[in-house]
Each structure stands twice: as C-alpha cells, then as structure tokens.
Amino acid sequence: MDKNVVYSLGLGPGDPELITIKAMRILEQSDVVIVPQSDELGRSVAKDIISHYVSDEKIQMYFFPMNNKKEELVKRYTELAETIKSLLDSGKTVAYVSMGDPTLFSTSNYLTDKLKNIGVAIKHIPGISSVNASSALLGISLASKGDNIGIYELSAKADVNAERIKNHSTTIFMKVHKKLNALIEAIRESAPDEAYLIQRVGLEGENTIDLLESAPDFDAAYLSLAIIKKV
Numbered sequence: 001m002d003k004n005v006v007y008s009l010g011l012g013p014g015d016p017e018l019i020t021i022k023a024m025r026i027l028e029q030s031d032v033v034i035v036p037q038s039d040e041l042g043r044s045v046a047k048d049i050i051s052h053y054v055s056d057e058k059i060q061m062y063f064f065p066m067n068n069k070k071e072e073l074v075k076r077y078t079e080l081a082e083t084i085k086s087l088l089d090s091g092k093t094v095a096y097v098s099m100g101d102p103t104l105f106s107t108s109n110y111l112t113d114k115l116k117n118i119g120v121a122i123k124h125i126p127g128i129s130s131v132n133a134s135s136a137l138l139g140i141s142l143a144s145k146g147d148n149i150g151i152y153e154l155s156a157k158a159d160v161n162a163e164r165i166k167n168h169s170t171t172i173f174m175k176v177h178k179k180l181n182a183l184i185e186a187i188r189e190s191a192p193d194e195a196y197l198i199q200r201v202g203l204e205g206e207n208t209i210d211l212l213e214s215a216p217d218f219d220a221a222y223l224s225l226a227i228i229k230k231v
Contacts, residue, residue: 004088011127013203154226171192
C-alpha cells in the first residue's frame with residue numbers, strides 16, 4: 001500500500017461475504033479505517049461489515065448527521081479530510097469505507113472532493129452496488145444487447161419518474177424512501193412490464209415486492225430501490 005494515498009473502499013450492499021478480496025486486503029493492511037455513521041449511538045452497517053476483517057483498534061468512527069443541512073455537512077466533510085491528511089502526514093496508511101460502490105450515490109463522493117481540494121491522492125476500490133445485488137436477487141437482466149438503462153435518484157414528481165421509465169428498457173430508482181407514492185403513481189402512468197421494490201438487499205430483512213401486484217406501505221421503502229423494466 002502507498003502511504004501517500006488514501007483508499008476509498010466500497011463494501012458492497014451489506015452482506016460481509018460480498019466484499020471484494022482486494023478491499024479485504026487493504027482493510028487488513030491499513031493502520032486506520034475511517035467509518036461513517038449516521039446514528040449518534042454508534043450503530044453502523046459499515047462497521048458491522050468491516051469488523052469481520054479488522055480489529056476495533058483500527059476503526060475510527062465519524063458521525064455525519066442525516067439532516068440534509070448543507071453547511072453542517074460541508075463542515076464535517078472538510079474536518080474529516082483534514083484529519084485524514086494529518087494521519088497520512090504522520091505515516092499512517094488510511095482507508096475510508098462506504099456501502100455499495102464508492103462512486104455511485106455514495107457519501108464517499110463528497111469526502112473525495114474535500115480530499116482533492118487539499119491535495120490528497122485517492123484510490124477507489126470498487127464495490128458491488130445495491131443495483132447489481134438487487135438484479136441478482138431477482139434473477140433478472142439489467143440490460144441485454146440493444147437495451148438501454150437509466151439510474152436515477154427517485155424524483156418527488158411522478159410525471160418525471162414516468163417519463164424516465166418510458167425512455168429506458170430498464171430504469172433503476174434509488175433513494176425511494178419518503179417518495180414511494182411518486183413511484184407508485186409513475187408506475188400506473190407508464191405501465192411497465194415489470195416493476196420491483198427491493199428492500200434491504202444484503203441485509204437482515206431482505207425482501208422483494210412486485211409493484212404490479214401490490215402497493216407496499218410507506219415504511220417498506222426504507223433502504224430500498226426499484227427496478228422497472230419494459231420488454
């Protein structure tokens with residue numbers, strides 16, 4: 001490992017066995033592993049995953065409030081970037097982790113930007129995204145020859161979602177929670193051939209719901225994504 005580089009590791013969707021061999025090796029060789037947490041009590045799925053591979057002594061938790069307050073989040077990411085730079089300057093090998101893949105709708109993207117701003121080199125180690133894990137769970141193709149695919153954050157506007165469904169062979173909507181009604185309405189409007197909600201993929205409570213057969217309650221959308229297909 002290069003002591004002048006910080007490693008951004010994707011941990012996969014939640015199943016500790018879905019972490020890559022390369023990410024596992026870097027975790028084992030790192031002096032410090034930075035783990036984000038959104039729970040003030042210290043609960044963290046990411047920590048649960050890496051605890052299979054590294055000792056608690058290596059783990060450094062860092063709290064990010066889930067309040068969408070931009071100024072506060074920018075402050076927290078900036079502070080963490082400076083902390084990581086100090087660790088590197090002291091000769092430590094450092095990795096930071098995120099769920100899924102570090103480049104797809106990941107908090108890692110924000111920290112990466114802050115590190116680049118202060119001259120820190122980053123090496124990304126890809127992880128299995130919840131998108132890939134969900135299609136594998138369903139046993140369906142995301143795209144075949146001649147198809148196209150779109151991956152979006154679910155909009156609160158049903159007509160926007162419906163238009164996106166109409167424009168792609170396969171449409172994936174992430175961050176479904178709190179906007180489930182806009183998804184259900186878009187499915188009714190666009191009339192796709194298949195539509196699934198995948199809950200907690202790779203985690204305890206993993207489940208799939210056929211959205212053409214039933215409309216789940218609001219709570220079902222927590223830690224969920226949707227895969228919509230047209231034949």
